[in-house]
Amino acid sequence: MSLNYYQLFDLPPIFNIALATLETNYRKIQSEAHPDRFVTASSADKLKSMQLATLANEAYQTLKNPANRAQYLLTLNGINATNESNTSMPADFLMQQMEWRETLEDASMASDILTLQALYDEMLAAAKGLAADLAQLFDEKKDYTNACETTRKLIFIDKVCADIQQAIEHLD
Amino acid sequence: MAYSDKVLDHYENPRNVGTLDKNDPNVGTGMVGAPACGDVMKLMIKVNDDGIIEDAKFKTYGCGSAIASSSLVTEWLKGKTIDEAYAIKNSAIAEELALPPVKIHCSVLAEDAIKAAVADIKAKQAAKEAA
Numbered sequence: 001m002s003l004n005y006y007q008l009f010d011l012p013p014i015f016n017i018a019l020a021t022l023e024t025n026y027r028k029i030q031s032e033a034h035p036d037r038f039v040t041a042s043s044a045d046k047l048k049s050m051q052l053a054t055l056a057n058e059a060y061q062t063l064k065n066p067a068n069r070a071q072y073l074l075t076l077n078g079i080n081a082t083n084e085s086n087t088s089m090p091a092d093f094l095m096q097q098m099e100w101r102e103t104l105e106d107a108s109m110a111s112d113i114l115t116l117q118a119l120y121d122e123m124l125a126a127a128k129g130l131a132a133d134l135a136q137l138f139d140e141k142k143d144y145t146n147a148c149e150t151t152r153k154l155i156f157i158d159k160v161c162a163d164i165q166q167a168i169e170h171l172d
Numbered sequence: 173m174a175y176s177d178k179v180l181d182h183y184e185n186p187r188n189v190g191t192l193d194k195n196d197p198n199v200g201t202g203m204v205g206a207p208a209c210g211d212v213m214k215l216m217i218k219v220n221d222d223g224i225i226e227d228a229k230f231k232t233y234g235c236g237s238a239i240a241s242s243s244l245v246t247e248w249l250k251g252k253t254i255d256e257a258y259a260i261k262n263s264a265i266a267e268e269l270a271l272p273p274v275k276i277h278c279s280v281l282a283e284d285a286i287k288a289a290v291a292d293i294k295a296k297q298a299a300k301e302a303a
Contacts, residue, residue, distance in 0.1 A: 082208035084277035087284040094203040097212045101233040152207040159210025 005059035005072060015066075015073060015138035015147075022063055029056040066131045067158045070138070070151040077144050081151045093153055100160055108167040116171070120164045123157055130154045175236055176270035182240035187247050190229040192216040197300055200254075200293025202285040206277055211238045215285040217249060217257070219293050225249045225257060230285075237275040241265050241282035249286070258290045 107115040137147040211234030228246040265279035
């Protein structure tokens with residue numbers, strides 16, 4: 001029997017999870033599966049505890065990040081948000097992506113850390129807004145079609161965020 | 173993972189980077205994106221009255237393979253009819269650039285950008301005829 005990530009942490013399969021419960025139950029599993037407890041155990045038990053620790057790690061990273069959590073929740077509902085043959089996104093969203101990318105590029109070239117930070121704040125605000133939308137789409141409306149589109153947007157924004165952080169580190 | 177020489181060539185010397193006047197009735201714009209890697213691609217084509225593509229420009233934010241795929245198609249598009257352009261397959265792009273399997277989606281993105289640009293120009297033409 002294999003548990004899904006939600007079952008592993010004893011969480012309901014929703015978007016708006018209790019992050020404190022996630023944290024507590026993750027730590028509990030990590031401490032139960034800690035190698036120190038298995039020093040004298042059989043190799044089968046050692047292996048099992050190691051697999052559990054790995055699974056818990058993976059599950060924790062997935063559920064902790066809103067974009068990953070949304071993507072995983074869609075998978076549980078049989079939807080692949082990052083299907084490679086689906087490249088269409090709302091035109092206004094792509095246009096905005098282009099503008100953000102241009103700002104990032106120009107600011108990196110000009111070593112303009114203030115603009116980079118402002119852009120990063122803008123991204124975080126946009127991500128927060130999308131996460132609020134996702135909570136509603138998943139948990140209240142059960143509208144997986146629109147949840148998928150919103151998830152795709154959030155994945156894009158996460159990527160821009162990562163690239164901005166990289167640009168800032170590069171300048172520091 | 174190593175890029176092929178052709179990918180590197182297009183990546184280091186991308187052809188036809190830029191934009192055309194999106195309000196020009198003879199210019200079609202295609203915008204596509206791939207959330208898996210966060211790539212965004214904008215392709216613009218300028219079509220003359222005979223339905224031949226006379227100019228193509230692109231702007232892509234993404235990995236080397238995505239940039240190379242879009243750079244390559246701008247070269248291919250010039251001189252083609254819009255129907256010929258529409259028939260370009262991602263497999264031809266992937267083959268020309270020797271893209272590895274994990275980068276095939278970059279060529280899909282380029283094919284979809286062409287299709288979106290052609291659809292845009294056709295919609296503009298239809299609107300012009302209806303007017």
